[in-house]
Amino acid sequence: MARTVLAQADIDRALTRISHEILESNRGPDDLVILGIPTRGVVLAQRIAASIRRIEPNGAAVAVGSLDVTMYRDDLSRTTTRTPSPTHVPGSIDGRTVVLVDDVLYSGRTIRAALDALGDHGRPKIVRLAVLVDRGHRELPIRADFVGKNLPSAATERINVHLAETDGDEFVSIETMSTDGGVGA
Amino acid sequence: MRHLLTTKGLDSDTAITLLDVAEDMADVADREIRKLPTLRGKTVVNLFFEDSTRTRISFEAAAKRLSADVINFSAKGSSVSKGESLKDTAQTLAAIGADGVVIRHPASGAPQVLADSGWIDAGIINAGDGTHEHPTQALLDAFTIRRRLHGKASRGKDLDGVTVTIVGDILHSRVARSNVWLLAGLGADVTLVAPPTLVPADTSGWPARVEFDLDAAVDTQPDVVMMLRIQAERMHGSFFPNSREYSRRWGLDDARFARLGTDSIVMHPGPMNRGLEISSMAADSQQSTVREQVANGVSVRMAALYLLLSGDREGTK
Amino acid sequence: MTTAQRPPTPSLPTRDLPTHTVPTNYLIGGAALPDGTRADILLADGRIDEIGTGISAAGATRIDADGLVALPGLVDLHTHLREPGYEQSETVLTGSQAAARGGFTSVFAMANTSPVQDTAGVVEQVLALGEAAGYVTVQPIGAVTVGLKGQSLAELGAMAASRARVRVFSDDGFCVSDPLLMRRALEYVKAFGGVVAQHAQEPRLTEGAQMNEGALSGELGLAGWPAVAEESIIARDVLLAEHVGSRLHICHVSTAGSVDVIRWAKARGIDVTAEVTPHHLLLTEDLIAGYDARYKVNPPLRRREDTEALRAGLADGTIDIVATDHAPHPVEAKDCEWDAAANGMVGLESALSVVHASVVANGLLDWADVARVLSQTPARIGRIEGQGHSLAAGAPAELTLYDPAVNRVFGTDDLSGKGVNSPYLGVTLPGRVVSTFHRGYPTVLNGQLQDASLIADAGRESPRG
Ligand SMILES: [Zn+2]
Numbered sequence: 001m002a003r004t005v006l007a008q009a010d011i012d013r014a015l016t017r018i019s020h021e022i023l024e025s026n027r028g029p030d031d032l033v034i035l036g037i038p039t040r041g042v043v044l045a046q047r048i049a050a051s052i053r054r055i056e057p058n059g060a061a062v063a064v065g066s067l068d069v070t071m072y073r074d075d076l077s078r079t080t081t082r083t084p085s086p087t088h089v090p091g092s093i094d095g096r097t098v099v100l101v102d103d104v105l106y107s108g109r110t111i112r113a114a115l116d117a118l119g120d121h122g123r124p125k126i127v128r129l130a131v132l133v134d135r136g137h138r139e140l141p142i143r144a145d146f147v148g149k150n151l152p153s154a155a156t157e158r159i160n161v162h163l164a165e166t167d168g169d170e171f172v173s174i175e176t177m178s179t180d181g182g183v184g185a
Numbered sequence: 186m187r188h189l190l191t192t193k194g195l196d197s198d199t200a201i202t203l204l205d206v207a208e209d210m211a212d213v214a215d216r217e218i219r220k221l222p223t224l225r226g227k228t229v230v231n232l233f234f235e236d237s238t239r240t241r242i243s244f245e246a247a248a249k250r251l252s253a254d255v256i257n258f259s260a261k262g263s264s265v266s267k268g269e270s271l272k273d274t275a276q277t278l279a280a281i282g283a284d285g286v287v288i289r290h291p292a293s294g295a296p297q298v299l300a301d302s303g304w305i306d307a308g309i310i311n312a313g314d315g316t317h318e319h320p321t322q323a324l325l326d327a328f329t330i331r332r333r334l335h336g337k338a339s340r341g342k343d344l345d346g347v348t349v350t351i352v353g354d355i356l357h358s359r360v361a362r363s364n365v366w367l368l369a370g371l372g373a374d375v376t377l378v379a380p381p382t383l384v385p386a387d388t389s390g391w392p393a394r395v396e397f398d399l400d401a402a403v404d405t406q407p408d409v410v411m412m413l414r415i416q417a418e419r420m421h422g423s424f425f426p427n428s429r430e431y432s433r434r435w436g437l438d439d440a441r442f443a444r445l446g447t448d449s450i451v452m453h454p455g456p457m458n459r460g461l462e463i464s465s466m467a468a469d470s471q472q473s474t475v476r477e478q479v480a481n482g483v484s485v486r487m488a489a490l491y492l493l494l495s496g497d498r499e500g501t502k
Numbered sequence: 503m504t505t506a507q508r509p510p511t512p513s514l515p516t517r518d519l520p521t522h523t524v525p526t527n528y529l530i531g532g533a534a535l536p537d538g539t540r541a542d543i544l545l546a547d548g549r550i551d552e553i554g555t556g557i558s559a560a561g562a563t564r565i566d567a568d569g570l571v572a573l574p575g576l577v578d579l580h581t582h583l584r585e586p587g588y589e590q591s592e593t594v595l596t597g598s599q600a601a602a603r604g605g606f607t608s609v610f611a612m613a614n615t616s617p618v619q620d621t622a623g624v625v626e627q628v629l630a631l632g633e634a635a636g637y638v639t640v641q642p643i644g645a646v647t648v649g650l651k652g653q654s655l656a657e658l659g660a661m662a663a664s665r666a667r668v669r670v671f672s673d674d675g676f677c678v679s680d681p682l683l684m685r686r687a688l689e690y691v692k693a694f695g696g697v698v699a700q701h702a703q704e705p706r707l708t709e710g711a712q713m714n715e716g717a718l719s720g721e722l723g724l725a726g727w728p729a730v731a732e733e734s735i736i737a738r739d740v741l742l743a744e745h746v747g748s749r750l751h752i753c754h755v756s757t758a759g760s761v762d763v764i765r766w767a768k769a770r771g772i773d774v775t776a777e778v779t780p781h782h783l784l785l786t787e788d789l790i791a792g793y794d795a796r797y798k799v800n801p802p803l804r805r806r807e808d809t810e811a812l813r814a815g816l817a818d819g820t821i822d823i824v825a826t827d828h829a830p831h832p833v834e835a836k837d838c839e840w841d842a843a844a845n846g847m848v849g850l851e852s853a854l855s856v857v858h859a860s861v862v863a864n865g866l867l868d869w870a871d872v873a874r875v876l877s878q879t880p881a882r883i884g885r886i887e888g889q890g891h892s893l894a895a896g897a898p899a900e901l902t903l904y905d906p907a908v909n910r911v912f913g914t915d916d917l918s919g920k921g922v923n924s925p926y927l928g929v930t931l932p933g934r935v936v937s938t939f940h941r942g943y944p945t946v947l948n949g950q951l952q953d954a955s956l957i958a959d960a961g962r963e964s965p966r967g
Contacts, residue, residue, distance in 0.1 A: 068209070071223040071251075071491070081186070081496030083202055084209045086340070120218040193721070271839050292841035293712075293723035294793030301792060302837075315841070317723030359723060385720025386728070 002160060006149060006172035011132065011163075014148030015044065018130050019051035021146050022099055025128070029056045031096040033124070035067040037114055038085035040103040042066040043165045044132060048101060063090040067100065067121075072113035093122040099146075103161040105131040108142035133172055135159050186492045188300045188309040192320045192367035197343060200371060204328050205340045206488035207481070213250065214484065224253035227284040227494050232274065233312070234260040234290045239455060240312050240322075243479070244287045247486035253494070256283070271295060275304035283307045285494050293317035308493035310486075316357045322454055323363035325485040327371060329474045330409055332481070333450050345372030350402045351393075352378045352435060353413030353462055354424075356385050360454045361413060365393045373409075378402045380435060382424040399434065403441045410445060411452040412437050412463045432461050442467040450474055528939070529559050533567035533903060535893055536574075536870040543572060545899040548942035548964050553895050565947075567903050570936055571869050574877040575607025575900030577889050578850065579670070579699070579777060580753060580825035583609070583640070585631060586624070587616025592830040592920045594628060595954065597850070598637035600828065600919030602945035602952075604850040605902035605935040608639040608881070608889040609828075613650065614675045620645035620656035622664035629666040635954070636961020637945045641886050644668040646687045646698060650676050655687060662694040669885040672699035674753055675800075677735055679705050684739060688748035695885055697775075699751040700739050702760070703801065707731035712841060714787045714802045722790065724840065727802050729757040736760050740767035740774050751883055752776040754827050756801040758811030765820040775883050777825040778812045780849055780856035785809075785925060795836040795843030796925050799829070809860075816875060817866040823880045826853045830921025848921040852912060854904060855931040862906075863932060888941075899942035906933045918951050 006014070026032055029052055036045030045064055053059035070084035100114050111129060118127060130146035135153045151174065153159060158175045162168075186199065213219055229248040231241050241257065248255045258278070271290075278286060285308045288296045293315030300309040313319040330347060331339045349368050355361045355377050369375050369392035376394045377384070388395055396402055403410070415431060425431045432438065437451065442464060445451070451463075451473045459465050468475055530543040535553075542557040543550060552559075578601065584592035592600075594611070601609045611628050613619035619628060625642035632640020644661035648654050650673045661668040671691055678684045678700060687698050708731045713719050715726025736752055740763065743750035755761065755776045764776050787803045797803060815821040829846025836843050849856075857876065861867040867875070873892070881890020891897035910916075912926040938946040943960040945952055 071209075071213075071221040076223065076495035079496065081492055084206060086209060087212065116222060120220070121216065270834065270837075271842075272834075272837055290839065292839040295839040295841075297793050298795075298839050301794075315723050316725075356720075362721070362723060386715045386726055387717040387720055390717050390721065 002173040002175040004171050004173045005151060008170040011148070011170060011172065014132065015047050016051055018146040018148060019048050019055060022048065022128070022130065023052060023056060025145070026097050029059050029062045031125075032062045033090065033093055033096050033098045034062060034064045035089065035098055035100055035118075036065070037100060037102045037110060038066055038068050040161055040163055040166055041101045043163050044103060044130075045101040048099075048130065065090045067114055067117055069110060069113035069117050072116045074109065074113070087117070089121050093118070093124045095123070095125050097126045097128065098124040099128045099130055101130045103132050104159050105129070105134045105142075105144050105147075106137055108138045108140035111142050112140050132161060133159055188296075189320055189489050189493060190296050190300060190309065190311045191318045192323050192363045192370070193318070195320070195367065195370065197370050197372070200324070200327070200367060201341065201343060203324060203485070203488050203492060204331060206491060207324070207328050207484040208340055210250075210487040210491070211481070211484040214480070220250050220252060222252045223491060224248070224251040224494055227253045228256065228282055229253045229285040229287065229490065229494070230256045230258055230278050230283040230307075231312075232258045232278065232286050232288045234288070234295070235313070237289055237313065239479075240289060243482040244310075244312060244486050246483045247490055250483070251487055251490055253285070253490065256281070271299065272302065272304050275299055275302065278307070279305035285310065285490060287312045289313045291315055310489055310493060313359055315359065317359050318363045319359040320363050320367070321482070321486050321489055322360050323367040324489070325478055325482045326364055326411065326452060326454070327367055328481050328485050329452065329478050330450060332477070333474065334408075343371045344368060347373040347409065348376070348405070348407040349373045349409040349411065350376045350378055350407040351411045351413065352399060352402070352437065354383045354415055354419060355379045355413070356383045357416065357419070358413050364411065365391055369393060376402055376407070378435065380425050380431070383419070399441065403444050406446045407449060409450045409452060410437060414454065414456065415458060415462050428461055436461060437463045437467045439464050439466045442470070445472070447472070452478065454478070527559065527562040528565055528942075528944070529557060529562040530565045530567045530572065530903065533570050533572035534869075535572055536868075536873040538869070543893065543901070545939060545942050548899050550893060550895055550897045550899055550901075553893060565903075565937065569907060570903045570905050572893060573605065573869065573873050573902045573904060574891060574893055575889065575902055575938065575940060576605045576854065576876045577880040577884070577886070578606050578609045578826050578828065578853070579823060579880040579884055580674070580779075581609040581611055581828045581850065582614065582830065582846070583611045583628070584830060585615060586627065590832050590920075594631035594640060595635040595637075596918070596920045597828070597830070598632060598635040598640060599951055599954070600848065600850040600917065602637040602938045602940065603916075603918040603935065604852065605854050605904060605938050606638055606850060607900040607902070607938065607940045608641060608886060609850070610641045610643050610670055610884055612674045613643050613645040613672060618645050618649050619643065620648055620650070622657065622660040622666070625661050625666035625668055626664050633961065634958060636957040638940055639886065639889060641670075641884060642666045642668055643670045643672050643674075643699070646671045646673045646678050647683065652676060652678060652680055652683065655683070655690065658687070658690055658696065659694065662691075662696060669694070669696050670699055670751070670883070671696055672701065672753065674699065674701045677701050677703040677705060679735070681738060681742065685742050685746060688743055688750060689746045692748055697749045697751050697883060699753050700735065701753050702732045702735035702739070704731040704735050707734075711802070712798075713790050714804045716787070716805060718787055718790065722793070724790070727800075729759050729804070729808075732757055732801060733759040733763055736763050740764070740772050743774060744770065744772045749773045750775070754779050754782065754801055754825070755812065755815075755821060756782045756804050756808060758808045761811045761815035761820055765815065768820060775822040775879075776820070777823045777880075778816055778821045779827045780824060780853045780860070781847055781925060782812055783809060783816070783824070783860035784856050789925070793840045795838065795840055796847065796923055798836075798840060798843045798845055799827075799847050800845035813861050813866055816861060817871075823875045823883065824853065824857055825880065826850050828919070830919050831923050833922065836923050846923065848917065848919055848924050850919065851917050852924060852926050852931065854902075854935060855912070855933045856926070858906065858933045859931055899939055901939050902935060903937040904933055905936050908932070908934050910934060
């Protein structure tokens with residue numbers, strides 16, 4: 001049984017708020033690079049960048065791209081082979097502020113991999129993290145700077161994020177798994 | 186992917202996935218830091234029963250860029266040359282904990298035997314077996330063709346309708362075999378051109394046309410002309426009268442090269458016999474992909490190693 | 503010495519027997535003869551004493567053969583026993599045991615031993631080893647040329663005149679490719695009723711050959727062994743045999759074209775005989791696709807069309823006999839890459855079941871034909887005494903009881919020789935050899951190979967055929 005916790009309007013509001021928070025903490029859009037983690041993080045990054053451009057007169061300065069972390073994961077031998085997604089880093093990230101964007105923050109291992117990947121692309125001045133949902137259960141000392149919704153969950157529950165661009169419909173739901181259960185993103 | 190032994194039987198979806206991953210790997214080569222941590226802690230053995238420095242260093246570079254530990258095990262000067270069997274060698278590699286074995290062997294089917302034997306549980310990549318197959322060479326050729334045709338927009342694309350003419354010693358060529366299956370599987374239209382003595386006895390089951398006249402093939406303006414190396418030992422087997430006649434009838438000389446369309450791609454797996462199967466003008470032209478093929482080889486082999494050595498070895502097919 | 507001149511062995515019950523002695527009087531009850539009739543068979547003193555219905559014999563060991571086919575003891579014209587020289591692969595004893603297990607009572611031992619069976623001394627040694635083992639009659643084959651080198655004739659006459667009485671000469675493993683040498687050999691052996699058994703393989707056309715040349719060899723990248731390399735030698739040799747008026751035997755015919763050439767030669771009246779192996783009747787080259795070296799054999803496995811032509815040739819008499827080409831190898835000779843693997847398969851233990859599967863089950867041959875191609879004709883081609891007789895009163899007690907009704911998954915338990923290089927392991931085959939009698943004593947009884955010391959003693963005590 002899946003229970004919807006965020007509807008489309010809630011997601012829009014959360015992303016708008018996150019965009020404001022990013023601008024506020026960065027004191028404007030200068031030297032901002034928004035990098036989404038495939039697949040849904042890329043969509044969210046693009047929406048946040050679009051939102052920033054709407055909000056700020058010189059919002060066009062914000063850069064957006066994608067950062068695939070497949071090759072940096074530490075669990076390659078434990079799951080089936082993942083096909084990597086393209087990485088697109090818009091220009092140099094040296095000395096700039098990078099905001100990593102993902103849909104769900106869970107163990108923190110994806111973000112750990114993203115930080116490693118980022119290090120191979122350059123040396124940003126600041127790296128921040130934005131997530132749509134923080135579901136807890138961290139296994140590493142990682143926290144998000146910008147959170148759409150905190151959603152305390154049990155390990156046996158699954159978080160489903162659907163976005164119009166990738167899934168055709170849009171919502172965040174929580175679902176109880178049978179026994180051994182799957183994990184969220 | 187459990188092993189990469191042949192391109193025969195490699196479905197086009199898997200092949201395209203591998204080529205797409207190779208695109209990602211090629212992107213890494215453009216970065217300042219060209220190394221990925223992906224295969225950290227994995228051991229890849231280059232098991233070469235036949236000399237091939239080119240292929241070995243390509244695999245070595247690929248494995249190292251993925252942070253794997255690489256052990257080069259060459260038959261020359263090792264116990265293999267003293268008669269140690271493939272089985273004993275495989276069990277030795279199993280004992281030192283090889284996760285992947287890249288094998289080059291003069292006997293057709295040796296990689297298959299290694300994969301089926303139970304002597305070793307590693308993923309096996311065929312780096313050329315006898316006169317059978319050389320799948321990573323074909324994959325890098327396909328990758329090179331795709332990049333020439335589609336550039337940065339290559340991802341996801343097959344080779345539908347691309348006309349490819351492969352010229353030379355088809356009978357003894359593992360490169361030709363792997364390319365026939367792979368390129369045809371990706372939708373290419375493949376023609377083989379060779380002296381009749383260097384065509385296998387029965388190619389009726391091959392997804393390729395066989396012709397003997399290179400001039401006629403050149404006049405069809407194929408998108409790709411792939412010249413195969415003619416081995417020195419063929420000169421003495423009465424496969425053709427002598428190298429002069431071979432070159433005259435089946436070599437890509439300046440005149441034939443000039444008749445190709447300017448969009449035609451000229452390929453050669455190397456090492457080249459300049460002046461025999463290919464003229465220097467053709468080999469060094471803008472249309473030649475010889476050096477790209479070498480660079481792309483590393484990307485394709487990185488992709489193959491990644492797809493073989495990542496993922497749950499038991500759970501993948 | 504012939505059996506007729508020999509006094510009969512004293513009847514067993516009157517003697518105080520040592521416990522290990524094998525009785526030699528057996529009453530086989532209710533067996534189906536090759537012609538399909540049911541009969542009791544009484545074996546006594548190394549002969550078939552009586553054959554018919556309702557036989558009773560006091561003191562004879564009764565064997566119930568209800569549902570079993572009785573065949574004359576099988577004769578293999580083409581066996582590699584490997585001794586002397588390659589005892590890690592097989593010995594005369596272990597090869598004899600494999601033969602008995604497969605229903606054979608005689609095997610012709612090929613000459614490619616080390617030293618080669620090219621002198622009277624070596625063939626007599628092999629003969630003596632066979633006699634000592636006692637499971638089957640081991641008839642040595644002599645080499646045609648010294649050391650199988652194809653250069654000069656071996657001492658054919660000396661081997662013929664030796665205690666081994668060699669009549670079949672073969673360089674098997676190698677072709678006698680020199681046409682002049684072949685002509686001389688064909689002519690020379692006429693002096694003592696010999697026959698040259700040719701391994702038909704044109705050497706230049708098969709340099710480095712690894713498998714049948716065709717679509718599959720091209721795909722697998724294995725050097726081809728073209729059919730024409732066999733057919734051209736057979737064509738040459740039948741013409742030579744015709745020219746010099748000699749008898750010629752062709753080993754392991756493997757192609758449809760060869761069957762045509764032999765059919766033509768026979769129609770022309772040429773004195774040629776031919777054999778086919780069980781594996782060429784049943785197996786085809788597509789098995790090689792996984793490079794499993796158990797399927798590597800010379801001549802190679804061929805196409806389905808060849809298999810069918812061989813079956814038809816055997817059925818119509820163009821091919822005279824089935825011979826195993828039993829070729830044991832140590833495990834390491836097959837546990838390797840294809841090119842490095844040895845050619846050959848073990849075949850004695852599986853031969854009858856494979857013939858059953860390939861030509862009896864489909865009605866091409868009946869059991870009388872099987873008796874002909876696996877016993878009577880090979881004995882006649884090889885000019886061996888005491889073998890290949892029809893089951894009749896007075897004939898030597900050489901016979902095999904076969905259960906045609908069972909199906910079994912063939913396994914290493916079914917092998918009694920040293921070699922496990924059988925292509926049939928894990929394959930379901932019809933039929934099973936239940937018992938084999940040689941010179942009146944059982945070498946295999948109820949599927950069990952009889953103990954070697956028992957058989958050696960029985961062999962010493964029983965009359966020689
Ligand atoms: Zn032979």
